[in-house]
Amino acid sequence: MKIAIIIVAAGRGARVGGDLPKQYRKLGQKSVISVCLSKFEAFDDLIIVINPSDRTFFDEATKDRARTYRIIAGGQTRTESVRAGLTALAASPPDYVLIHDGARPCISNTVINDVIAGLSKAKAAVPALPIVDAVKTLDAQGVDRDKLRRVQTPQGFHFTDIFAAYEALPAGESFVDDIEMARRAGLSIIFTKGDPDNIKVTYAKDFELAEHILGMDKKDMISVTGQGFDVHRLIEAPHMWLCGVKIEGTLGLLGHSDADVGLHSLTDAILGALALGDIGDHFPPSDERWSGASSDLFLKHALSLAAERGAKLVHIDITLICERPKVKPHREAMRARLSELTGLPLSHISVKATTTEGLGFTGRAEGVACQACASLRVPVEP
Numbered sequence: 209m210k211i212a213i214i215i216v217a218a219g220r221g222a223r224v225g226g227d228l229p230k231q232y233r234k235l236g237q238k239s240v241i242s243v244c245l246s247k248f249e250a251f252d253d254l255i256i257v258i259n260p261s262d263r264t265f266f267d268e269a270t271k272d273r274a275r276t277y278r279i280i281a282g283g284q285t286r287t288e289s290v291r292a293g294l295t296a297l298a299a300s301p302p303d304y305v306l307i308h309d310g311a312r313p314c315i316s317n318t319v320i321n322d323v324i325a326g327l328s329k330a331k332a333a334v335p336a337l338p339i340v341d342a343v344k345t346l347d348a349q350g351v352d353r354d355k356l357r358r359v360q361t362p363q364g365f366h367f368t369d370i371f372a373a374y375e376a377l378p379a380g381e382s383f384v385d386d387i388e389m390a391r392r393a394g395l396s397i398i399f400t401k402g403d404p405d406n407i408k409v410t411y412a413k414d415f416e417l418a419e420h421i422l423g424m425d426k427k428d429m430i431s432v433t434g435q436g437f438d439v440h441r442l443i444e445a446p447h448m449w450l451c452g453v454k455i456e457g458t459l460g461l462l463g464h465s466d467a468d469v470g471l472h473s474l475t476d477a478i479l480g481a482l483a484l485g486d487i488g489d490h491f492p493p494s495d496e497r498w499s500g501a502s503s504d505l506f507l508k509h510a511l512s513l514a515a516e517r518g519a520k521l522v523h524i525d526i527t528l529i530c531e532r533p534k535v536k537p538h539r540e541a542m543r544a545r546l547s548e549l550t551g552l553p554l555s556h557i558s559v560k561a562t563t564t565e566g567l568g569f570t571g572r573a574e575g576v577a578c579q580a581c582a583s584l585r586v587p588v589e590p
């Protein structure tokens with residue numbers, strides 16, 4: 209089965225604004241036409257119909273494409289342009305021809321393959337979508353929406369039939385698309401499944417939408433690890449906060465806020481991954497507002513800064529270094545609380561503890577130290 213493609217790109221796209229025709233404008237780092245051509249890379253027999261005066265635009269817009277293309281000069285109307293494309297194919301006629309708008313760069317393989325499959329059942333196959341909105345006219349009783357379809361491209365045809373239809377068309381007559389031509393010629397037509405993402409870039413805003421559909425607005429993400437370290441002095445007190453958990457007893461931690469050494473080091477680890485300074489920059493100990501503050505607040509602030517950046521916390525690993533309190537009885541409660549605070553599953557929350565074998569300030573139980581690592585997925589900044 210020989211299948212040829214005609215990409216119609218001869219229009220001037222006045223509705224988009226500016227001098228450069230829309231098919232040559234940028235989508236991300238590429239042009240609309242280049243992205244469109246990339247979707248038909250599997251087809252060898254491919255013709256592009258352009259406005260002859262746009263040749264420089266075309267060459268510039270497709271210089272990232274590895275292959276060279278058969279370029280045909282279009283006519284004054286879309287109909288003339290398609291006729292020129294079909295005529296160029298006629299010397300070595302394919303079985304099927306798919307005619308596609310150069311301004312539909314979001315076309316998927318599924319839509320293309322469905323059209324080709326549809327041609328085994330009818331002489332013409334057209335991707336179509338139902339209409340969701342109510343359709344009205346002011347001069348009639350109403351329109352039966354269920355019978356209406358929005359049609360897209362590529363529109364597929366048995367080559368001999370569509371070529372004959374175009375050949376028979378009197379000069380000067382024109383149609384908005386090829387399915388109208390098929391209808392006029394009495395060809396059997398089948399609707400195949402269209403795709404809402406297969407948009408025709410028409411207005412300036414459509415470029416943003418196309419970039420979104422094509423995933424071009426997504427930045428590359430990299431994995432980053434930040435680390436944090438903190439120490440607070442152990443004192444006698446009825447309770448202490450450690451990794452967001454209240455531990456009742458006779459020990460407390462001394463600090464301006466609730467002195468949760470676990471959450472402080474974790475907050476610093478996240479700020480470190482974002483390269484946004486340390487907890488003291490964001491919550492100065494001199495500021496009375498943070499006196500006795502729950503350290504949840506600091507962690508939530510760091511997480512909101514991550515969200516603003518488009519970054520995502522993916523894993524935390526905390527090591528508490530102390531002789532007292534004994535961490536193990538509280539470890540699962542700490543992991544559960546950290547899961548609540550961060551939204552991470554338990555499988556990505558590690559809380560470990562160690563002593564320093566009686567050595568140093570932790571060994572003498574004068575204080576609790578904590579090390580934290582935070583792994584984040586962070587968008588690459590330009």
Ligand code: MG
Nearest residue numbers: 438439469472
């Ligand atoms: Mg601290």
